[in-house]
Amino acid sequence: MKSGDKMGIFRRLKRNVSSLIRRIFKKNSTRIGIYGPPNAGKTTLANRILMDWTEEEEGFGEVSHIPHETRRAMRRNGIVINANGGVVKLDIVDTPGLATKIDFHDFMKHGLKEEEAKKRAKEATEGVIEAIKWLDDLDGVLLVMDATEDPFTQVNVVVVGNMEARNLPLLIVANKIDLPSASPQRIATAFPQHPMVAISALEGHNMEELYEAIAERFG
Template identity: 70%
Template sequence: MGVISQFKNFFGKLFKKKNACIGIYGPPNAGKTTLANRIVKDWKDDDSEPVGSVSHIAHETRKAQRHHKLEIESKGNKICLDVVDTPGLATKIDFHDFMKEGMGEKESKQRSKEATEGVIESVKWLDDLDGVILVMDATENPYTQVNVTVIGNMEARKLPLLIVANKIDLPESDPEAIKEAFPQHPFIGISALDGTNMDTFYEAIAKQFG
């Protein structure tokens, strides 16, 4: 199936509702919040608050953040979305990892607890979503337990799924590896940080609901 056909199939299912609610999912530090902030920046006025803060430390986002009624328009086509930035998904959270980042033991244990609660919240959100954007780090091996588990979960729920390979601006990125790993789903490579390929991302979304 060609890329355009995949997008038509994905967004044709996703945007049957007038105002669809999509979740941005993925492992920690894949760039989920950076993407959510980019979408808000591109489609809201300059005074809009970002969806969330970003950090090099994993699990910076520990509570889901929802931004309502983002109107995205491209080439005369328009859609209206609620975007939910979710905490990073992980199969294991160890407070020692936070201590390695310079946090004290008490703070690290609290951070680990909050991160675990965030994973649980992310899974619960799946019951209320119309579709999912799954963000993966294009500089990392896509065959991780987290990615395989997440995709299997979403396939079981029959949720429309778009895979986004983020950080393609980095020289060590390999977005094609992600595309080849999960060819059954529509895919696009972007850099949420510097905006690379975001126009194509928005066009692929908006044309299906315009």
């Protein structure tokens, strides 16, 4: 059997199990936010979770190489994950990319006209404020970092510190391990006080390990 056929069978089996659990599982949902800097792969991860555990594939919108494609928080309720004998029912919130500076000139470098770039910068700024406000309504956070980049950035340090100050359970997701320059160990070394799982949300690598960690951390 081809690997693609095996994955198809595996996904259908998980969906059937998830559907059954949704009918009998009565525990209140755990509300989890997906946070991180722009283009770390937050929406790709959110869509991957939906694809693996529901019938949706792009319920959190499209991804883009242009920063701040997601400029409003998007939420999906009642996603049931069954991993390693643990079951957790999640309300997942995909948040805009966090940044300490948003300059409309950066959008113009990606080919946007000045008017559209200014509009996008304004929306992105509002999205960052909204994402921070959502922290008051969450039970835990998946913090997505690009494993190809230096984790010692102002954004990452501020976000981790903010979540620690709020005593929010945190699981770091080192994304993009399918790329040759990825080094998830740098992230683990930078933030050793928090558990970390290395994945490729785009390719689906190590997703089972992530689901097990989510069930253990937030279940």
